Amino acid sequence: MAPRLTPKGAATRQRIVEGAAAEIRARGVTETTLDDIRARTSTSKSQLFHYFPGGKEELLLAVAQHEADWVLSDQQPHLNALTSWRAWHDWRDAVVERYRRQGQKCPLNTLMSQLTPASPGVQAVTGQLVASWQSKLAIGIRAMQDQGETPAELDADQAAAALLAGIQGGVLIMMSTGSLAHLEAALDLGIRQLRAVRSSSAASSSNTGSAGSIR
Amino acid sequence: MAPRLTPKGAATRQRIVEGAAAEIRARGVTETTLDDIRARTSTSKSQLFHYFPGGKEELLLAVAQHEADWVLSDQQPHLNALTSWRAWHDWRDAVVERYRRQGQKCPLNTLMSQLTPASPGVQAVTGQLVASWQSKLAIGIRAMQDQGETPAELDADQAAAALLAGIQGGVLIMMSTGSLAHLEAALDLGIRQLRAVRSSSAASSSNTGSAGSIR
DNA sequence: CACTTTCTGGACTTGCGGGTCCATTTTCTG
DNA sequence: CAGAAAATGGACCCGCAAGTCCAGAAAGTG
Known part of the structure; x- marks a missing residue:
């Protein structure tokens, strides 16, 4: 079914997705028509349906995937190296800054609520994003635990889930x-929770201990 | 401008809003047409525009307001009396249960992303909901602080904001x-944060049932 | 160089759904 | 009871945007 793409075809497809993403960012999903996309990307109607036989639905899903990739990639390099409080706070600032710049828009969210929410494709995109994001946070949390900076009793996955939820809600x-107040509150309290009162031990009873050195 | 409503008129208007809300819950905003609403509520096109001169936009906004009211009201009575850990956990369970039942739907969210996000009316509805919800949480937190159950240093408004963000994201x-995992994680960790290590002062102690035990 | 497949252009169809209109009936007001 | 205001029914309009079609150009392939 999926016709093989020549290099040229792949490029065009790419151009369509990026153009559509830009258009949607600029005007919102509901206001964006196939014709707008066609105009912006200098393509024809038949091209749109050639590369996305499923029509608008399929195109929007591709755009959603594109945006989802972007979400994680511009939290880098911080997100992949949450191994010090310094790194955590740099990451925190990067997240806030990202959304501050983005303004009152979240293409991904509006995109999602536009598509059939239960569709398998949609599930896949969001599920993958959530899982990946949370996993990276959990790795960071375990790294801090290994350093004895974060209480070992804390369930890293649960904490990562809660932190992620806070970000999404923010x-x-x-x-x-x-207002960014809620996002900042969620991040600050979430991170503070990680630093919470390990007893005085940190100095005296060296942190090292257990084997696992993440990273 | 707004024509006076007779009792009959008010009832019809009400019927329209509730019917529209039901229809939207059942089929999603995007799939719901004015004609569906007309059919379900046994009204005519002209009635729809008679009561909502602004057309679909205005009707959807009214539905959003209706749903927003609902959100808070079915967290009651817990939400208004967060004065003991027992109450906090009952509330927590009520929230989880509410969304468990609601399933993979959030009329309010989809509704919002359908309307012009920056429209003053939309801002008003969400702003009011957020403010009210957060305020009730903050009151509960202060109540716990007054009892010495929660550290006085904690910024109640910030904590309430973070908790609310966690719920929304969940x-x-x-x-x-x-999956409800994220919602539960956000609630459990949010509440645990309130119980965190108050200095030795509180003699109450004992209750170390630990927050996570739920079920 | 044949030939096949993929890529592109753009005119055309179509149905749906929001919105308008006006005639008629019911309810309010004094 | 009479006139006004509000409530209702439903036919009609109409623009728009998704989707279809086919003809032809370009690019691969043996």
């Missing part, structure tokens, strides 16, 4: 209210 | 993945 609220 | 993730 962004969602920002979209509605325009 | 629900959002649930909509995408179908």
